[in-house]
Amino acid sequence: MIIVLRPDATKKQIDHIVFKVKKLGLKPWVSSGVERTIIGVIGEEDVLRSQPLEVFPGVEKVLSILKPYKLASRDFKKDDTIVDLGDDVKIGAKNLVVMAGPCSVENEKLLINIAKKVKSAGADILRGGAFKPRTSPYAFQGLGEKGLKYLAKAKKETGLKIVTELMDVRDIDMVSKYADIIQIGARNMQNFNLLKEVGKSKKPALLKRGMSSTVKEFLMSAEYILSEGNFNVILCERGIRTFEDATRFTFDINAIPLIKNLSHLPIIADPSHATGKWGLVGPCAKAAVAAGADGLMIEVHPNPEEALSDGEQSLWPENFAKLMDELEAVATAVGREI
Ligand code: PEP
Ligand code: MN
Numbered sequence: 001m002i003i004v005l006r007p008d009a010t011k012k013q014i015d016h017i018v019f020k021v022k023k024l025g026l027k028p029w030v031s032s033g034v035e036r037t038i039i040g041v042i043g044e045e046d047v048l049r050s051q052p053l054e055v056f057p058g059v060e061k062v063l064s065i066l067k068p069y070k071l072a073s074r075d076f077k078k079d080d081t082i083v084d085l086g087d088d089v090k091i092g093a094k095n096l097v098v099m100a101g102p103c104s105v106e107n108e109k110l111l112i113n114i115a116k117k118v119k120s121a122g123a124d125i126l127r128g129g130a131f132k133p134r135t136s137p138y139a140f141q142g143l144g145e146k147g148l149k150y151l152a153k154a155k156k157e158t159g160l161k162i163v164t165e166l167m168d169v170r171d172i173d174m175v176s177k178y179a180d181i182i183q184i185g186a187r188n189m190q191n192f193n194l195l196k197e198v199g200k201s202k203k204p205a206l207l208k209r210g211m212s213s214t215v216k217e218f219l220m221s222a223e224y225i226l227s228e229g230n231f232n233v234i235l236c237e238r239g240i241r242t243f244e245d246a247t248r249f250t251f252d253i254n255a256i257p258l259i260k261n262l263s264h265l266p267i268i269a270d271p272s273h274a275t276g277k278w279g280l281v282g283p284c285a286k287a288a289v290a291a292g293a294d295g296l297m298i299e300v301h302p303n304p305e306e307a308l309s310d311g312e313q314s315l316w317p318e319n320f321a322k323l324m325d326e327l328e329a330v331a332t333a334v335g336r337e338i
Helices: 011-023 045-049 108-121 145-158 169-178 192-201 215-227 255-262 271-275 278-290 317-333
Strands: 002-005 027-032 037-042 059-063 097-101 125-127 161-165 181-184 205-208 233-237 267-269 295-299
Touching: 002 011, 011 027, 011 037, 097 108, 108 125, 108 145, 108 317, 125 145, 145 161, 145 169, 161 169, 169 181, 169 192, 181 192, 192 205, 192 215, 205 215, 215 233, 215 255, 233 255, 255 267, 267 278, 271 278, 271 295, 278 295, 278 317, 295 317
Parallel strands: 097 125, 097 295, 125 161, 161 181, 181 205, 205 233, 233 267, 267 295
Antiparallel strands: 002 037, 002 059, 027 037
8 A cells, every 4th residue: 555645745744644554563764755755554455455544644645556566666765766886886877887708706816807807898886796596406516705895806906896795694694795686597587585685684785587487576675675664676678488488597588667667676688598599698688678678697707618607608708898889879869778
């Protein structure tokens, strides 16, 4: 349920409504928009229906949100959410944000080399997994905290922000110490305990779409993080499973403008995992920007042949730099900057 306040509602009136809602055992979320403030109320709505909330001073109207995701919906918040990482890196604003780097953190020298190259090509954020969710238990599982330390070093040398995956609730404090954005991988999109912990942590979270998840399920997972109080959520379309097996996944480009309509949260695209083929990354990155994505996540490796994971979908640094140049015209065409 949403309580829409009058444009002239006072702080005292808002505080009083919040007090009343809490007294009923419900959770109020105050969202101050450009034009007016609204209060989202989460919990057993029947309790609220019995209260004549319309008569409270400052209230304009009370609406039901019919969608199962409430806080993630555009009904709750009309204005786009902008996730501000500081130092002018904002996700969801006019400027597109590019996260680039290797699939896995492999060693210090290689990571710093890639970080410098993606930075000079115009990336804002360095990606790299220290904990890797691999299909096979015998495949490289990541360097753990040692990998996080290399990411911290790369950040110090380049000024790039860091996004890295958290797989296990038990590692949240450790990963939070090094990451600017906690990545929740496709395989963990419905790990609800992990989502709740990230929701409590308040660290910006990059939530990747599960490979077999619908858009509704994807937004319900975002709702888990929001409902714990963390509104710094960035969504990521990374391809879904379909009958088509010529590519690793099928890039669901529809999801980008669809989610922009349904939700206020920023959404980026990951054409590397979506296609699984380096030659398709550039065209799909451009398509994502044209479709309204707020940024991109791209795997880059100086020697994809020898990469410990996802070499076949990694761009050489030179190709990444070329793509960054080419993206400028697409971004301009849709009123964005890169
Ligand atoms: C990754 O970003 O390296 C990754 C494992 O992605 P996903 O969870 O989308 O498969
Ligand atoms: Mn990968």
